[in-house]
Amino acid sequence: MQKNRTVARLLFAEEIDMGGLPIRQALPSAQVEQHDPFLLLHHHITTIPQSDYPYKLGVDPHPHRGFSPVTFVYQGAVHHRDSRGNDSVVYAGGTQWMNAGRGIVHSERPPHDMQEQGGVQEIVQLWVNTPKANKMDQPAYFPLQAEDTPTTSEDNERVQVAVVTGVYKEMQGPVRTPSPVLALRITLKAGGTCAIPIPANYNAFLYLLDGQIMLEGYGLVEGLNMALLNHDGEGCTLTAREDTRLLLVAGEPLEEPLAMHGPFVMNTQTEVMQAMRDYQMGKMGMLFE
Numbered sequence: 001m002q003k004n005r006t007v008a009r010l011l012f013a014e015e016i017d018m019g020g021l022p023i024r025q026a027l028p029s030a031q032v033e034q035h036d037p038f039l040l041l042h043h044h045i046t047t048i049p050q051s052d053y054p055y056k057l058g059v060d061p062h063p064h065r066g067f068s069p070v071t072f073v074y075q076g077a078v079h080h081r082d083s084r085g086n087d088s089v090v091y092a093g094g095t096q097w098m099n100a101g102r103g104i105v106h107s108e109r110p111p112h113d114m115q116e117q118g119g120v121q122e123i124v125q126l127w128v129n130t131p132k133a134n135k136m137d138q139p140a141y142f143p144l145q146a147e148d149t150p151t152t153s154e155d156n157e158r159v160q161v162a163v164v165t166g167v168y169k170e171m172q173g174p175v176r177t178p179s180p181v182l183a184l185r186i187t188l189k190a191g192g193t194c195a196i197p198i199p200a201n202y203n204a205f206l207y208l209l210d211g212q213i214m215l216e217g218y219g220l221v222e223g224l225n226m227a228l229l230n231h232d233g234e235g236c237t238l239t240a241r242e243d244t245r246l247l248l249v250a251g252e253p254l255e256e257p258l259a260m261h262g263p264f265v266m267n268t269q270t271e272v273m274q275a276m277r278d279y280q281m282g283k284m285g286m287l288f289e
């Protein structure tokens with residue numbers, strides 16, 4: 001039987017305003033700047049109106065360098081375009097994983113079918129830091145649909161675990177990352193129980209989109225909360241008190257200097273300033289929609 005990790009902190013996803021959009025932000029918080037290598041977690045739910053102006057919705061073209069912005073799609077869909085020529089739509093249950101590397105410009109918008117019909121879009125965006133040695137790698141984009149995500153059913157089908165990256169009980173997630181990361185999309189029906197092994201040297205957290213769980217060795221965790229786990233066990237065991245959707249993400253800490261400004265994540269302020277100059281000079285490419 002595995003020894004379960006204890007909870008270091010419980011962080012509530014406070015609502016913030018981001019350019020007029022209401023966003024739930026669990027990380028960073030007033031208590032925790034980062035959970036190395038994880039820098040940011042946003043949870044956003046919005047109703048997409050029917051529109052005749054498709055490029056007025058969603059997020060306009062913007063740059064990134066030095067980390068991986070990851071979008072987990074829970075409702076609706078996201079249309080990704082970027083300056084490397086990638087153009088794809090990922091639907092509910094799918095994940096977009098982009099290693100920004102040396103620099104890329106991308107946009108994220110509701111696809112045309114959602115704009116024509118309207119509907120609800122729900123996403124979780126996670127920023128994963130990239131090791132210094134890989135920050136200037138060529139960018140890479142991985143669109144992973146729900147049907148291409150390895151998934152297992154447990155506890156009489158009351159638990160579904162989808163493996164985006166890393167290894168879970170001999171299932172390998174398709175996404176390749178610059179540093180070791182485990183990302184699991186877990187759905188539980190009330191009463192469902194699962195025990196999740198976590199590599200001993202990984203930092204780990206749970207984020208509940210909704211529902212309630214009992215976390216063994218801690219107690220009740222409710223929706224819109226992030227539980228940061230200590231390094232004192234082999235995993236975690238959880239039981240759903242009601243239907244629950246959650247992310248379990250763990251990764252090898254980088255333990256490197258961090259310098260951030262907007263969409264650039266580097267190791268020094270000089271490197272951040274260089275990223276800003278490179279973007280202004282068009283070295284990260286251009287995206288014309």
